[in-house]
Amino acid sequence: MRIGLVVDSACDLPLEYLQRHEVTILPITVRIGEAVLADHRDEQATLEFLHAHVAERGAEAETMPYTVQQIQELFINRLVIDYDYVFCMTITKSRSPIFDHAQQASFAILNEYKAARSAAGNPTPFALRVIDTQNLFAAQGIAAVEAVRLRDAGEGAPKIRARLENLALHTHGYMIPRDLYYLRARARSKGDRSVGLLSAALGSALDIKPVLHCNRGETGAVAKIKGFEPAVEKLFAFTIKRIHAGLMTPTVCLSYGGELDEMRALPGYPELRAACAANNIELFESVMSLTGMVNVGKGALVVAFAAEGQARFEE
Structure with missing residues (x-):
């Protein structure tokens, strides 16, 4: 069985990795004034757009994910021909309509795929799952x-599906933003009142940085630490503890809203990299997606892993 994998461009993994493993990207288009860029995970294009537009007017940006029709056309024109089963893994539906768009498109795709596959000389069934x-x-x-790991190991679709759905429940993302005023302005432009003016003003005046945690679609602050670099160092140290306690997958992912050399110069990074190497954990590093940067601001750091149980983040 030929298994295909699809992610949206908010998924922070290196483009080289996605291309090498033939992972299809659903691009998200960003518009700031007259400037428009479809995010295909090209790090250089993202950084150029960041320096030219995001810093000044990113809070006003409009993000445009693939529509139901565009997803449907991508599958019918290519994916139902190239693969027998496709997993489409999306950003949390609590923050984006991409999951709902893909889910709606899936009904039409499953009703219409037979003609495309037959024309390609393949009369066998096609299936897909939106995760x-x-x-x-x-x-x-x-x-x-x-x-990717399970597919390359020859696992079948039912096992991959069960694994991915269980893994979603235990995946933890931690983010430290640099600019709370930007975060508040962006949240307000989207109707999200989660970052109040008072907290933004106090945080900026005192250089207090929140550590934001996302799990099961819910996001909230788990710590407030004075200074961006001290906050990052504590987050890296916390991640090392979780590595030593045991992760569900041998993977840690980092993304940064800027040049990766800046991230690698942050305190605690060498220790995290060494801990990953010593415990056979693969460390992925990527420039944050353009969608991510316009939503949380330049210079933000995200650290992610999967682990069972809740560990308290210690300030």
Whole structure:
């Protein structure tokens, strides 16, 4: 059985990895004023757009994910021909309509695929499953890497599906933003009142950075730490503890809203990298998606892994 994998471009994994493993990307288009860029995970294009537009006017950006019709056309024109079963793994539906768009498109795809496959000389059935990763950005990468690993190991679709749906429940994404004023402005532009003016003002005045945690589609602050670099160092140290306690998959994903060399110079990074190597954990590093940066601001850091049980983040 030929198994295909699809992610949206908010999934923070290196483009080289996605291309090497033939993972299809659903691009999200970003518009800031007259400037428009479809995000295909091209890190250089993302950084150029970041420096030119996001810093000044990113909070006003409009993000446009693939529509139901566009997803349907992608599958009918290509994926139902190239594969027998496709897993489409999306950003959490609590923060984006992509899951709902893919789910709606799936009904039409399953009704219409036979003609396309027959024309390609393949009369066998086609199936697909839309998976809500229940997380964001680098944390979406945990499911995608595991799907690649299982597919390449020859596992069948039922086992992959069960694994991905269980993994979504235990994937943890942690983010530290640099600019709370930006985060508040962006949240307000989308009608999200979760970052209040008072907390943003106090946080910026005192240089207090929240550590935001996402699991099962729910996001909230688990710590508030003075200074971006001290907050990052504590998050890296916390991740090392979780590695030593045991992860569900041998994977840690990092994404950063800027040049990766800046992230690698942050305190605690060398220790995290060494802990991953010593415990046979694969460390993925990528520039944050353009969608991610316009939503949380430049310079934000995301760390993600999958682990059972809840561990308290210690300030």
